[in-house]
Amino acid sequence: MKVVIIDDTPVNLALMQALVARVENCETLTFSDPQQGLTHCMLEQPDLLIVDYMMPELDGIELIRRFREAHSNEDVPILMVTAAHEKTVRFDALESGATDFLTKPVDKNEFIPRARNMLRLRQHSLMLANRAEELAEAVRRATADIHERERETVTRLAKAAEFRDPETGSHIQRMAYFSAMIGRELQLDSAVCEMLLAAAPMHDVGKLGTPDAILLKPGRLTPDEFEIMKRHAAIGHEILKDSASPVLHMAAEIALTHHEKFDGSGYPQGLAGETIPLIGRIVAVADVFDALTSTRPYKRAWTLEDARGFLEQGRGTHFDPRCVDVFLGCWDEVLEIRARFQD
Missing domain, CATH: 3.40.50.2300 (Response regulator)
Structure with a gap:
């Protein structure tokens, strides 16, 4: 002493x-x-x-x-x-x-x-x-274990949806990293960005409730078929809501809102502008861009320039202008993420 x-x-x-x-x-x-x-x-x-x-x-x-x-x-x-x-x-x-x-x-x-x-x-x-x-260190380790199990649950649910969806696992990885990147550029807290990275892959989990004949149809959907397809947003929310997990709570909100459009013409609720939760607006940009540039049974992949043009044209109508601007402002990182998670 x-x-x-x-x-x-x-x-x-x-x-x-x-x-x-x-x-x-x-x-x-x-x-x-x-x-x-x-x-x-x-x-x-x-x-x-x-x-x-x-x-x-x-x-x-x-x-x-x-x-x-x-x-x-x-x-x-x-x-x-x-x-x-x-x-x-x-x-x-x-x-x-x-x-x-x-x-x-x-x-x-x-x-x-x-x-x-x-x-x-x-x-x-x-x-x-x-x-x-x-004791504090023991709590930190236990909390880290819980978060790891939570992430594993999210990943397994996303993979379950992937087995029924023609979209690839690389798509959900890319769009998740795009989402976290946009959140970071919008000055969201680092913990929120980490949660966004974990929750974004759950955006289409509701497709578990979509019939194969519609989900896997190689051609264009009829109006009635599209109405059935649109239900996946509400189904995903129903699957994920009321969880005590903050990640699954965020995933439920993403599932419900990532098909809303900034001008109010989206679904399922027809929300507009900033009444759409920010995480839904973020994931909308990340998901659409990667879906456009990916090959599907019903379409060819768009070029990067065509996909950029689509985002720019939809700025303020389909998409939140801020989300589009920060996404396109990180173009080098976008290309790096695409190269890291190839189909």
Whole structure:
């Protein structure tokens, strides 16, 4: 345990240093200059600070007050040495943060037990702090495990939908990374962007409820067939809603809103503008762009330039203009994501 003694009188320093030496497992450092002593204690936290009251330039009360200003020093015990008649000083010292007092002349039979007891309190405080950190780390690990299982659930549900959908697994990876990229550029919190990356692949999970004859039809859908196809947004929301998981809660909102259009002509609710949740507007851009540039049983892949043109033409009608602008503004990253997750 590290003990610092600050007293402007060399005789007092020598006496208290000799007394502290009788306490087991202690290292003692002394300062006759109170400012130097305070500077050291602010840089190298002691386990016990012993300080005299009457010192030039910086008295013991002011030294304690400055030391306590650092939040990390709140639990360090401080023993102040004062004259027996200085009751007002003791009250002021308590207000400033002193833990205990000794009166002059210092009695070794009183000093040693008090120092030993205060160091024991310090040891227990450090043990509790270490235990608290261990528990916090255990909670962090448990939370990470829960998040990992949550991500696994999301991935497996997305794969279940993928088995019935002609879209590839690479599509859901690309559009998820596009979505997180847009969220980042819109200054969304990093935790929200991570959740968006995990939730976006669930956007079409409702296609589990779409008949194969419609889902896998190689040609253009009839108006009646398209009405049935549009139900997948509400079905996906129904599958995912009411979950305690924040990721699945976000995925439910994405499933319901990613086919809404900025001018109100989308489905299933006909929402417009900023009444469409931002995550739905983000995923709309990411999903449509990747769907256009991907091969499907019913169509060929569009060129990148044609897909860019479609986003630009739909800016303010189909798509949120801000989402289009930041997507196209990250074109190099778009190409990198496409190269990383090829079909």
